[in-house]
């Protein structure tokens with residue numbers, strides 16, 4: 001079993017419980033009307049989606065003592081264009097409450113980073129104040145991805161559609177994804193290779209699709225590579241969660257987007 005298969009097996013159990021115990025509208029989070037796509041397409045510096053990630057399958061514990069509200073406020077103050085909150089508990093030690101707390105203290109787009117396989121998770125993300133949800137192409141068949149994409153879109157949510165290879169990118173295009181995340185981390189080996197963004201970006205029309213490069217971003221030279229490939233945004237977890245000086249970390253990664 002790959003790690004993604006293990007995560008999805010756990011997620012299926014969580015969804016059974018959610019369907020029994022959660023009613024749409026049950027959580028009443030703050031709603032802020034902002035668009036990731038609009039904000040990122042017009043920015044002049046590399047846009048950073050800073051991630052709240054206590055732990056991960058590849059790295060184990062990263063920063064389990066983090067206070068989501070404090071970290072979220074700091075991310076926004078230091079220049080994050082958006083904040084991603086991992087809400088999966090078994091593998092990342094996150095919760096939906098983490099995301100709600102972040103939403104309360106910032107007005108920039110908030111991404112609910114989870115392994116979405118069912119509509120009820122989208123309802124809950126919306127209720128807790130998310131602007132964006134994640135759909136992972138590798139997680140579901142195309143038909144189901146399309147259904148979830150349209151369900152989220154009809155609720156006014158944006159979708160970060162995550163791909164790892166050419167076949168998944170073709171699915172993203174058929175579905176009409178406007179925001180495509182290329183994940184540089186191979187979810188089978190955990191190996192991170194920025195060449196994944198470089199390779200797939202050649203097949204993306206970045207003049208109207210917002211390309212986000214995800215995972216493995218540590219220094220300006222990494223950002224330079226994905227910027228040259230056409231990315232207007234980067235999703236950064238571990239580097240942010242381990243940073244002792246967020247101001248400096250953001251300044252290093254937010255390189256100008258012009259020539």
Ligand SMILES: O=C(O)c1ccccc1NCC(=O)[C@H](O)[C@H](O)COP(=O)(O)O
Nearest residue numbers: 056057058214215216217235236237238
């Ligand atoms: O991070 C993992 O180990 C992981 C394992 C299996 C599925 C997803 C995983 N991570 C989710 C992410 O996409 C990253 O948290 C995100 O891109 C940030 O990556 P990084 O900056 O390298 O922490």
